[in-house]
Amino acid sequence: MTTDKPTIVLDAVVLGAGVAGLYQLYQLRREGLNVRAYEAGGDVGGTWYWNRYPGARFDSEAYIYQFFFDEKLYKDWSWTQRFPGQPEIERWLHYITDRLDLRKDISFNARVESAHYDEDRGRWTIKTGAGDVIDTQFFVSCGGMLSAPLHDQFEGMKDFKGQIVYTSSYPSEGVDVKDKKVGVIGVGATGIQVVQTMAPECGHMTVFARTPQYVVAMKNPTLGPKEQDAYKARYHELKESIPHTFSGFEYDWDPKITWATATPEERLQHMEATYQDGSLKMWLASFGEIFFVKEISDAVSDFVADKMRQRLKNDPHLVDVLVPTLDDYGFGTHRVPLENKYLEAYLLPNVEAISVRKNRNPIKRFVEKGIELSDGRVVELDVVILATGFDAGSGCLSRVDVRGKGGVSLREEWGKDIRTTMGLGKVGFPNLLTTAVPLAPSAALCNMTTCLSQQTEWITELVKTMRAQGQTKIEPTDEGEDKWVVHHDSLANATLVPKTDSWYMGSNVPGKPRRMLSYVGGVGTYRKKCDEEAEAGYPSFVRS
Incomplete structure (x- = not known):
């Protein structure tokens, strides 16, 4: 039973045990922090744990969807295809987890439900659905950019007497479609993989296609x-x-x-x-x-x-x-x-x-x-x-009751205007450090491991610097956030992307503020700007 009394005191909590969470956990632990990752799923993998529908596979070449911080770790795993499927990807993530001995510092089936910042103490109180109450200095979000699936979008779903399956939580035992009449709703990347894989197995398949895709x-x-x-x-x-x-x-x-x-x-x-x-x-x-x-x-x-x-x-x-x-x-x-x-x-x-x-x-x-x-x-x-998509970028943290200074709700803030500082933090939320949220390439436009590795490494260096200088708190400034939003929007609005309705713009979620979720200046450019921010002493943030 959850109580307000902390059951564990940590230096850092990492939300999620996917690609970003595993690497972030490894790095912060290596720096000597008392850190633990909390994962809603029953094992590691993030998107590759939840999305086990038939046909799920990489669209990044396997040999670049990789961690490059350890040559032996890279070379001791051999991929069998250029674009391998979900089972092989999941095995690789288990390999990473076990080689780095990360399991002992991960709590599974422990969805983070709330995270409240205490201004007097300068610390976060985090609660999970498993009953954990954690007192922590840093809250690092590695929940993923496509981890908040859209559900219950159609009237009358409870009236249907057949089986309804979401690709984002596909049963591990599979679904029997032999000789059955199967409907697939959605023809984005996921729906495409489902159709091409399952069509030959079905008695009959009906595909409900709204927005056609260039493939x-x-x-x-x-x-x-x-x-x-x-x-x-x-x-x-x-x-x-x-x-x-x-x-x-x-x-x-x-x-x-x-x-x-x-x-x-x-x-x-x-x-x-x-x-x-x-x-x-x-x-x-x-x-x-x-x-x-x-x-x-x-x-x-x-x-x-x-x-x-x-x-x-x-x-x-x-x-x-x-x-x-x-x-x-x-x-x-x-x-x-x-x-x-x-x-x-x-x-x-x-x-x-x-x-x-x-x-x-x-x-x-x-x-x-x-x-x-x-x-x-x-x-x-x-x-x-x-296969009806996700509340991308902002969805993961918006589904957690995250409250910063003055009890301000992150969900409500992003419900009015989706803003971040470099996709690494948010004004009003001290010691909340973020990956795969809006206004960084990791929200859509990059090979995920490249961007998530860069962001987690940047966060680790920031924490390391703060500890060396005896600092305990960091928060983006209003000026820093304003400057980044203006820069981000000027690049986005120079392209054709904002003229299109898509999840890139949040258009698939009713009421979601319209803004290009991903930084379009390029992965290399973003990395350079992050490096410049660090080298200049983090001028877009205030530390104390």
């Missing part, structure tokens, strides 16, 4: 001993280059190939080459101008859309439902999914695609036997799989 065909070769040795030999090269690219991937924009200087033939050749790489290179290393110039965005969008139309055999209905048009949005202003025979799944005789756009035939409600559409049609179903 790129994944090339996912097996990695044998020769290929594993080859990428491991690049350890030092990757360690030095990846943190300074635009997106935290190994590829980057080629300054020698710009839209303005290339001939039409060279443009087509470069688009074809990046597309055929079968990775996110088409998005993050083709032409940087796609983010700024509509005419160039349109040209690249047409290129990708044409690839999709060909694969759909120019079927008018499927093209209409599944291929974005220039009136919808431009390639790259949404998150670009990689897929493996996703479009071909719709050519199977047991698969139907229905457009449920708001101006067409949206879902009206769930009924006893299935889903009723606005035109009155009832699609009878046995199983409904919901």
Whole structure:
């Protein structure tokens, strides 16, 4: 039973035991802090613990979705595919956890429910659903940018007599779909992976598609001993280059190939080459101008859309439902999914695609036997799989009762205006240090381990500096936060991204303040600005 009396006193609490939480725990423990991580799940892994739906896999190359602080740790694990699936990823995270002996400092099935700052003592009181009451100096959030799933979005869900499954909490034992009528709601990256994987197994699959996606065909070769040795030999090269690219991937924009200087033939050749790489290179290393110039965005969008139309055999209905048009949005202003025979799944005789756009035939409600559409049609179903997204960036901490100075609620603050200082802290919340929250690349636009490693390392250096100087409290200043928000917004508003409704802008959550969640200045630029902040003595913060 939870009481107000602390059951444990710590120097730091880490929220979450995913990629960021594991590394943050390791670093703070190494610096001699009495630190513990609290994880809502039953084991480590974060997103790779919760999202175990069929088809879940990396869209970052496995050999760069890595920790680079220890060469032996990196090289002692061998990936079997370029883009491995969830089971292998989860095994890797167990390997990391056990090699670093982290389990003894993690509490599982202990969701952080509240965190209240005591101004008189300069410390946080944190409570978990498991009954823990923790008194701690630092509260470090490593809860992830896609860890607050959206639930109960449709009327009548309790009336449905079949099985409803969320991809974000998919049963570990799986779901039996053989000979069953299965509905999939959502065609973002997750829905795409579900459709392409499960369609051949179902009796019949109906896909309810609202916003069509530009997709790129994944090339996912097996990695044998020769290929594993080859990428491991690049350890030092990757360690030095990846943190300074635009997106935290190994590829980057080629300054020698710009839209303005290339001939039409060279443009087509470069688009074809990046597309055929079968990775996110088409998005993050083709032409940087796609983010700024509509005419160039349109040209690249047409290129990708044409690839999709060909694969759909120019079927008018499927093209209409599944291929974005220039009136919808431009390639790259949404998150670009990689897929493996996703479009071909719709050519199977047991698969139907229905457009449920708001101006067409949206879902009206769930009924006893299935889903009723606005035109009155009832699609009878046995199983409904919901791939309906997340409250990204701000969602994790907004679902915790976080209260700073004067009892101010972080949820209420972000409900009015989503602001942070470099995505590392928030005015009014001393000693709250954050990763994967808005206004940093880790909120969407980067290879996650690259950005999360950088943020946790920055936090560790800050804590180390404070301890060396006898300081116990740090808080962003109003001026520092204002300056960062202005800088962030000026970059975001120079792009085409804010013109598109997507989770990048918080548009998928009713009432959420509209602001580009992720810093678009580039991973390398963000790292440089964070380093400059530290070297200048943290002028955007006040320490005492």
